[in-house]
Amino acid sequence: MKGPMDFHQVIRHCLRCGGKNLPEDPSRSFRCEECSFPYFINSATAVVGIVTDERGRILLIRRARDPGRGKWSAPGGFVDPGESAEDALRREMREEVGLELTSIAYLCSFPDPYEYKGVVYPVLDLIFVCETESLDSLDSLEDSDEVEGHRFLAPEAIDPEEIAFPSVRRALEVYRRGLAQD
Numbered sequence: 001m002k003g004p005m006d007f008h009q010v011i012r013h014c015l016r017c018g019g020k021n022l023p024e025d026p027s028r029s030f031r032c033e034e035c036s037f038p039y040f041i042n043s044a045t046a047v048v049g050i051v052t053d054e055r056g057r058i059l060l061i062r063r064a065r066d067p068g069r070g071k072w073s074a075p076g077g078f079v080d081p082g083e084s085a086e087d088a089l090r091r092e093m094r095e096e097v098g099l100e101l102t103s104i105a106y107l108c109s110f111p112d113p114y115e116y117k118g119v120v121y122p123v124l125d126l127i128f129v130c131e132t133e134s135l136d137s138l139d140s141l142e143d144s145d146e147v148e149g150h151r152f153l154a155p156e157a158i159d160p161e162e163i164a165f166p167s168v169r170r171a172l173e174v175y176r177r178g179l180a181q182d
């Protein structure tokens with residue numbers, strides 16, 4: 001089995017005319033020699049929410065599928081084209097864990113290569129600190145094809161090795177440092 005390939009290695013033909021001559025400008029863009037169609041390699045945008053309970057413990061969900069299956073992360077997902085980061089976060093929180101957000105505050109961002117079905121996509125994760133109306137819906141949260149279980153952990157009790165994504169690991173560290181300064 002071959003290892004994963006970077007997303008730009010997948011581009012073999014012009015998306016517009018099917019032409020095969022696509023000179024590459026070091027993995028950032030292609031321009032078709034036949035029809036001049038330019039294709040740019042951009043980061044996909046993803047959002048992640050840090051939600052805490054009344055004791056300041058952070059909500060973590062256990063991932064039911066790859067990447068990071070069986071590991072833990074904070075809830076979140078990809079931003080759809082035309083959608084704001086805030087709307088994407090509200091939607092993902094509702095879909096993944098049934099939570100309604102009442103406030104969203106930007107914390108930080110990290111690039112995070114995301115491997116899916118043998119291809120590594122460039123992704124930018126935006127991390128937000130969120131407040132919710134209530135956490136009651138978590139009591140009746142059932143396993144789904146995305147989430148199998150959740151728990152709350154004190155920031156200092158989180159083992160970085162159990163966190164699925166480097167970006168989320170780093171964001172939790174930023175969050176912890178912020179608490180220490182308060």
Ligand SMILES: [Zn+2]
Pocket residue numbers: 014015016017018019032033034035036037
């Ligand atoms: Zn073309």
